[in-house]
Amino acid sequence: MPRFALKIDYDGAPFAGWQAQADQPTVQGAIETALARLDRGFAAGARIAAAGRTDAGVHATGQVAHADLEKDWDPFRLSEALNWHLKPAPVAVLQAARVDDSFHARFSASERRYTFRLIARRGPVTHDRGLVWQVLNPLNVEAMREGAAHLIGRHDFTTFRSSICQAQSPVKTMDEISIEEIALPQGAEYLFHLRARSFLHNQVRSIVGTLERVGAGAWEPIRVAEALAACDRAACGPVCPPHGLYLTGVGYPQNPFRSGTDS
The missing domain is CATH 3.30.70.660 (Pseudouridine synthase I, catalytic domain, C-terminal subdomain)
Structure with a gap:
C-alpha cells in the first residue's frame, strides 16, 4: 500500500484535540472521514499517525501525518481531494507527498x-x-x-x-x-x-x-x-x-x- 505524508494546517478551537475520540470532534477524525470517502481502506477503519497529538484548542500550521492508501494517488490530486471533502472543517492539507514505507510521521521526526x-x-x-x-x-x-x-x-x-x-x-x-x-x-x-x-x-x-x-x-x-x-x-x-x-x-x-x- 502506498504511503503518503500530509502537511496539515488547522484551527484547533472546534476540536477536542488531534487524537480520534468516539464521541467528540477531532482533527484526526475529520481527516480520516475525508479519507474514507476516497479510499476503501479508510472506509473499513484504517488510521493515520501524526507527529504530535495536540491538545484541545491547540492549533497547527505545520502538523505532519502519514496514511497508507490503497490507491497510488498523484500527491497534488490527493491534497485537493482531501481539502474538498474536509469542508467546512477548519482543516487544510497544505501538501501531500509519496514517501517510503520506512517513513513514520511520529517516530521518524528529528x-x-x-x-x-x-x-x-x-x-x-x-x-x-x-x-x-x-x-x-x-x-x-x-x-x-x-x-x-x-x-x-x-x-x-x-x-x-x-x-x-x-x-x-x-x-x-x-x-x-x-x-x-x-x-x-x-x-x-x-x-x-x-x-x-x-x-x-x-x-x-x-x-x-x-x-x-x-x-x-x-x-x-x-x-x-x-x-x-x-x-x-x-x-x-x-x-x-x-x-x-x-x-x-x-x-x-x-x-x-x-x-x-x-x-
Missing part, C-alpha cells in the same frame, strides 16, 4: 517546533480572538529571555510536565527558546518559539506560563532555574491556555516534502 502567541494590551483582542493568549500589561522581554536561558539543554523537566503525562522519562533536550516582541497599537505581541526533538505533555504551555510571570515581574529570572531544579510540578508557574499554541513544523532527516520550501 525535531518539533512550536510557537506560542501572547498579546499584551488593555483592549480585548478582536481579530485574533481564540488565536492568542491575552494579558493586560506589557512584559519585560529581556527578563523572559534570561529566564528561558536556564531551560536550554538536557534537563529533567518534571516541573514543566503534566501530572497525566505518559512519557516514560521527564528528561528532554530543549534546543531553542527564542522570544520575539512585536509592537502593536496600544500593546505588543510576544512570540515564543520552542524547538526540541520531542516535548512532554503541557511542557510548552507550562514554560510559557512561567516565563509570563517573569515578564510581569512576579518572578525573578533565576526562579526559573530554581523551579527546574526542584523537579516538582508545584514549583511551576501557571499553565497558559491552549488557544495561543501552534505546532508550526516538524523536522525529518530527509524532508518528505522535498518540492516545498520548508521542512
Whole structure:
C-alpha cells in the first residue's frame, strides 16, 4: 500500500484535540472521514499517525501525518481531494507527498517546533480572538529571555510536565527558546518559539506560563532555574491556555516534502 505524508494546517478551537475520540470532534477524525470517502481502506477503519497529538484548542500550521492508501494517488490530486471533502472543517492539507514505507510521521521526526502567541494590551483582542493568549500589561522581554536561558539543554523537566503525562522519562533536550516582541497599537505581541526533538505533555504551555510571570515581574529570572531544579510540578508557574499554541513544523532527516520550501 502506498504511503503518503500530509502537511496539515488547522484551527484547533472546534476540536477536542488531534487524537480520534468516539464521541467528540477531532482533527484526526475529520481527516480520516475525508479519507474514507476516497479510499476503501479508510472506509473499513484504517488510521493515520501524526507527529504530535495536540491538545484541545491547540492549533497547527505545520502538523505532519502519514496514511497508507490503497490507491497510488498523484500527491497534488490527493491534497485537493482531501481539502474538498474536509469542508467546512477548519482543516487544510497544505501538501501531500509519496514517501517510503520506512517513513513514520511520529517516530521518524528529528525535531518539533512550536510557537506560542501572547498579546499584551488593555483592549480585548478582536481579530485574533481564540488565536492568542491575552494579558493586560506589557512584559519585560529581556527578563523572559534570561529566564528561558536556564531551560536550554538536557534537563529533567518534571516541573514543566503534566501530572497525566505518559512519557516514560521527564528528561528532554530543549534546543531553542527564542522570544520575539512585536509592537502593536496600544500593546505588543510576544512570540515564543520552542524547538526540541520531542516535548512532554503541557511542557510548552507550562514554560510559557512561567516565563509570563517573569515578564510581569512576579518572578525573578533565576526562579526559573530554581523551579527546574526542584523537579516538582508545584514549583511551576501557571499553565497558559491552549488557544495561543501552534505546532508550526516538524523536522525529518530527509524532508518528505522535498518540492516545498520548508521542512
